[in-house]
Amino acid sequence: MACAHVSIGTAQAAQPVAIAPPMGWNSWDAYGFTINEGQFKANAETLEQLKRYGWRYAVIDEGWYMRNPSGDKLETRDYQMDGHGLLIPDSQRFPSSADGQGFKPLADWIHARGLKFGLHIVRGIPKQAVENNLPIAGSDFRAQDAADKAATCGWDDGDYGVADNPAGQAYYDSMLRQYAEWGLDFLKVDCISDHPYRSSEIRQIAEAIRKSGRPIVLSLSPGPTQLSHAKEVREQAQMWRIANDLWDGWSFTHDHPEDDFPNGVRPFFDYLAAWNSWTGHGGWPDADMLPVGSLRPHPGLGEPRQSRLTADEARTLFSLWAIARSPMILGSNLTQLDADTRMLVNNAAVADLNQRAGAGRPVLAPGFDKDKLRVWVSTPGGSMRPDTVAVFNLTNEPLTVKAPWTDLGLSAGRLHLRDLWTGERLAASAEADLVVAPHGVKLLKVAQFVEARRSPARSPHKPEGR
Structure with a gap:
């Protein structure tokens, strides 16, 4: 299949932030909202043993700013934020943040092990910041100037959208400036590449990353990103989700034909084929995380369990992601690696197939x-x-x-x-x-x-x- 003709920024073309598809681990499939510092470090210690195969990114998914991640609505989850409306880690769950440095101590700990540090956010500005009209750091704007109250996320009630105006850009600039100070290497932004597609916020976040001066991988979620947006996401981000969430099944029955949540492995043969010509040169269509091994103690979907994929299905999953050069982000609890899962993640030849320069x-x-x-x-x-x-x-x-x-x-x-x-x-x-x-x-x-x-x-x- 011929390569797509895409326009890439000069700086990105000279030195891509993600020269190969990012490989690593994300907390969502095993911990949902609930992960704490001790659990994160324990998983990162296992990831350190795997880094020679390419597994390097350690990513805390949604909820790191919640005092009560088990709360059933916004008011009971108790978001933690600073005086400028920026979310900060809950110091009870992440005690190294208690000295006011945010995630910097934890990021330093990760970097000392030769790994890279990542976070998940939902795009937007916290509703609480807007209601209190907090000042935006480094600007004369306030939170109400930056809010687009009509652009909420359909499945997350914590934020308003960010307006496509100078105040909105100032808010994202202040956010990424703080993340760069913490030492962030990877930012997964949710509710942005579909449901709905937020072109203005994609551009604002990408611009804020450039202004921060730190090379940060931008991962857009959840998908399915439409092919009509391929050129823009290819220019602004390094990863973008091409389908709804993948979970541990070959296929799932849905009540409505238009509903593909959750996805099993089977549909990704078509999804990845459709996006194949947009792969490479620092941009990677993302088929989602790898739900293998132990999905415990609090998976983002369903009850705690061992992955329901058979051994053959798990090898198919890894093989397809590797040869199609999708980012490969493990979802399992790495502290509970069983022999079959260890065989998957320790295969240097399969990892090399994903990481080497070339094309599938x-x-x-x-x-x-x-x-x-x-x-x-x-x-x-x-x-x-x-x-x-x-x-x-x-x-x-x-x-x-x-x-x-x-x-x-x-x-x-x-x-x-x-x-x-x-x-x-x-x-x-x-x-x-x-x-x-x-x-x-x-x-x-x-x-x-x-x-x-x-x-x-x-x-x-x-x-x-x-």
Whole structure:
């Protein structure tokens, strides 16, 4: 698929903030609103052990400013903020913030371990700041000047929108100036890329980051960001969600056709294919976090549990995100890593597939039923020849795939391939002869290429259920 022609700012083009898709961990899938400093540090200590594979961003998701994160409405959650209407960490849950330095001590602790520090916010200005008409730091404006009371978030009652005016820009400037002082590396902004799409606030936050002087990854959420906005989000942010929230299932039944919350793994073959041409050069369509392993003690959806994805579905999830070069953000409780989840996160070859310079793309192979089988290939940077193929079985039964490697997007000739999950080496062959498990994947890398003396005979091939 041809690359999209996009306009990228000069500074970003010269040195992208996210030269590869960000990899790391986020607290939402395991802790919801409730994480505290001790729990965050415990997860970060495990993340430090994984950083050699690329897992580096440690992100506190929504609720870090709530005194009572279990409250059922705004008044009982008790938002903590300073005298300028900026949210600050709750000092009871994050005691290192009690000295008035906010998250700086915690960010310093993270940085000392070779990791990067991230936060989640919901776009907007707190309603309490507007009601009290607090002054905006570094300006002559006040909170009521910056508020767009008609632009509230449909699923979060804490904020008004920020107006598209100098006061609104001043508010976001003051916010990002504070975050830069704390040492922030990653900012996830929610309720902004859809429900509704807030073009003005995307531009304001991106501008505030530039003014802050600190390289901060901007992640837009929740999605689905519409393709009609691709150029703008590509220019302003490094990540943008391409679908509604992903949770631990292959597919979910919804009451209404237009409702895709929550998503299972299955729809992302289409979502990622649709956004494929916008991937790269410091911008990464985001397929959401990886809900694997232990989703405890307070997951953002449902009861505490072990992920309901099968082992094959989890490998499919990791393989698709890796070869499509989506950001890879773990959602599990890292203090409770089981052997299967550790196998996923410790696979250096799969992480490298996601992180290296190059491109992945879907293959529309002749004779294949896309409701049964999908194929992606990856081409390393500086090469014209794909060296990795992912063959996915979308059905509930084992699937036999027999076809020339050329039908699966690889070069003609006798190929020696290695399975990146099992380490198994396939016998040299000019065609595939694979059995793929239900909802499973064969993720294969060319270990050796032998030129064919003549093109192999071509005949129609298609996968067969068995």
